[in-house]
Amino acid sequence: MRDLGTGFGYLAKGQRWVASHGRWLGIGLIPGLITLVLYAAALTGLALGADDLIAWATPFADDWSSPWIDLFRGFLTVLLFALGLFLAVITFTAVTLLIGQPFYESLSEQVDKSESPDGTAPESGLPLLRELWISARDSLRILVRALLWAVLLFALGFIPVLGQTVVPVIGFGVTGFFLAQELTSVALQRRRVEVREQLAMLRANRMMTWGFGVPLALSFLIPFVAVFLMPGAVAGATLMVRDLRGENQLPPQQPQSGDPSLYAAGGQPAAPYGQQAPGAYGQPQAPAPHGQPMQPAPQAPEAYGQPRQPMQGNPYAK
Template sequence: MSDLRVGIGCLFKGQRWVFGHGKWLGLGLLPGLITLIVYAGALFGLAYGADDLVSWVTPFADGWSSPWQGLLRTTLTALVFLFGLFLAVITFTAVTLLVGQPFYESLSEEVDRAEGGEAPESGLPFWRELWVSARDSVRILVRVACYGVLLFAAGFIPVVGQTVVPVIGFCVSGYFLCEELTAVALQRRGMVLKDRLALLRGHRAAVLGFGVPLSLAFLVPFVAVFLMPGAVAGATLLAREFTGAPEPAPTPAPEPAPESAPSLRKD
């Protein structure tokens, strides 16, 4: 339970940190807004064409009588859209981080400085960092797609597919969402993808406490844009918790002024 509280606490602390530093909040909205516009168009297209796609892949149901044909295709259309929404929630963070790479790196460094007085640096050139981030994001998305296919298939199981599967889906999305966000701070600490995943596995409760509420919030389009800078800040705080970053050194108290020696002069 304590790990769960750590994850939730870092999520709220990150939002509070960014809203207390208006400059970083303002600069962080643009990458998320650009990504949101692109994704909104893609989801609109999916919603518009999902029924045609389902009809195309289920020609065997053309001769079915009512209501079975409509029930099958309506269910499949809803699942296709939910699968697309699931992927959008996961990939939104990766794409936004790539679009806003320089800003989010600077934001993460500033949080580290504010909390501990120093900001670790990877030492890699900017383009190399961008390539590593893109490559790792693709690897994560492949994993997410595999989970998504399994969950999509499990969605056809009566009762379980409508109750348990969505819960598992949000846990999966929250877990990998947290990985994408903490990667900004952990890459600066020299951790490769394999090491980052091992670190997260050792703190599953904290990862879910951070990622699941955030993935639920990201379902609301404009909320995702406004929460993204704070999510990066909170993930940096979480990375500090995982790696045992030192607490800021207390400000030393001023030394008392030396007392003047008593005078030995006699009047």
């Protein structure tokens, strides 16, 4: 059963995988560090200029008396920064994956090889520039969807009580879903799975998707944690993709030649299903013509290879 625990289990397995492959952990940290510096600068600028931006956007409140104007604009400032943080969490993965596409592609491929029985990994067969274009295009589509959700949740945040209790929970659920989509897209793009199919696959397994993405979204609120979790998140997402596509299931076992079940009584090979078993001593039993009785199997030979003579008369007659 694919539930929340299953999704979280794949997140933990991914972290363990990169921990046991230190080289890939170091490679996976590079794109996250670059993105972290960019986002830290953007959020710092938003925090410093949020008051002026809210004052410019609400000129109708200039004549309000204190403390109402301060409470109103302070509330909007908090919501604006929360919206910026929400978008940063959602888009952090997309931007990091875009910057680190070659790094995470190699990481995901290595995870596939380590889990595959034959040591191979699916390949898209596309040039690198084509893969980067597809990744950027799909990330933009997901970003548009995330922005629509962000605007809706921002508007719902004005509802008393509901906006401070239910809306944040929904927000983390949405964030976790889109995080899982972005991370699984690394492995799914190599399998030529389009965005619509990706979303349909994740919606069909919402509980597992939330179990994977929501804890990751919560951890991203802690500074620097996202950078260190990204390589393991990519590895865990690859493992989850293998489960969703049934690639972790072992092929059916083929019977061995020495399997006793392959032989019928007397040491003769058993006939395949739907075919007639061979006759005595390995001779095929010919089908009888229509309307004629079936011919009996040949008689067993007597000792020393002599044929058995037919019995004459009634041996019990006096």
